[in-house]
Amino acid sequence: TQLLEQSPQFLSIQEGENLTVYCNSSSVFSSLQWYRQEPGEGPVLLVTVVTGGEVKKLKRLTFQFGDARKDSSLHITAAQTGDTGLYLCAGTNTGFQKLVFGTGTRLLVSP
Amino acid sequence: DSGVTQTPKHLITATGQRVTLRCSPRSGDLSVYWYQQSLDQGLQFLIQYYNGEERAKGNILERFSAQQFPDLHSELNLSSLELGDSALYFCASRGTGSGANVLTFGAGSRLTVL
Numbered sequence A: 001t002q003l004l005e006q007s008p009q010f011l012s013i014q015e016g017e018n019l020t021v022y023c024n025s026s027s028v029f030s031s032l033q034w035y036r037q038e039p040g041e042g043p044v045l046l047v048t049v050v051t052g053g054e055v056k057k058l059k060r061l062t063f064q065f066g067d068a069r070k071d072s073s074l075h076i077t078a079a080q081t082g083d084t085g086l087y088l089c090a091g092t093n094t095g096f097q098k099l100v101f102g103t104g105t106r107l108l109v110s111p
Numbered sequence B: 001d002s003g004v005t006q007t008p009k010h011l012i013t014a015t016g017q018r019v020t021l022r023c024s025p026r027s028g029d030l031s032v033y034w035y036q037q038s039l040d041q042g043l044q045f046l047i048q049y050y051n052g053e054e055r056a057k058g059n060i061l062e063r064f065s066a067q068q069f070p071d072l073h074s075e076l077n078l079s080s081l082e083l084g085d086s087a088l089y090f091c092a093s094r095g096t097g098s099g100a101n102v103l104t105f106g107a108g109s110r111l112t113v114l
Helices: none
Strands: A005-007 A010-014 A019-024 A031-037 A044-049 A055-058 A061-065 A071-076 A085-092 A105-110 B005-007 B010-013 B019-024 B031-037 B043-050 B053-057 B064-068 B074-078 B087-094 B103-105 B109-113
Touching: A005 A085, A010 A019, A019 A105, A031 A071, A044 A055, A044 A061, A044 B103, A071 A085, B005 B087, B010 B019, B019 B087, B019 B109, B031 B074, B043 B064, B043 B074, B074 B087
Parallel strands: A010 A105, B010 B109
Antiparallel strands: A005 A019, A019 A071, A031 A044, A031 A085, A055 A061, A061 A071, A085 A105, B005 B019, B019 B074, B031 B043, B031 B087, B043 B053, B064 B074, B087 B103, B087 B109
């Protein structure tokens, strides 16, 4: 069974602070995705990374895929209250037949 | 609106009962995935269908079953319900071509078993 462990589980910070969320596995994935989920809604895709060592930036969010394609990180610069939510990493192998989700990181950004 | 429709949004039932959750994928999407999300947990993959055929199975209990119909909508059947089955059940559909690596989720069906 492929497992994706995220850390930290919970993160409570003030607006303007920086943070990093980690996603680790002992398995290799062909691609890794990050989702954000808000209460009462389904997860929404933020980014997909497919190449070991790849770095993608979306405004204040920076995503990195580990060289060995077993881990990933999400860094948020100058967090805003709108960043509050549950962040989920998810890995898949070729064929995208099974997207395995991580344990989740719940982020609370206070004004 | 993500384009993936799930019904019902909320469902309260008793132990031992059977329920059916319904999912309509985005127009044109052939793949449907079902996930279970219990309180404070991540999403557990249950099962995937592609154009009516089962393609992958995850940690789906024998009491649970699913199918995808010719019109591509899918149903997840949960029987002999237990308290521990209380959870959010999400359906997601996957696109084709440039959207082949994107899962679009519905808003979920919240099941409460009393």
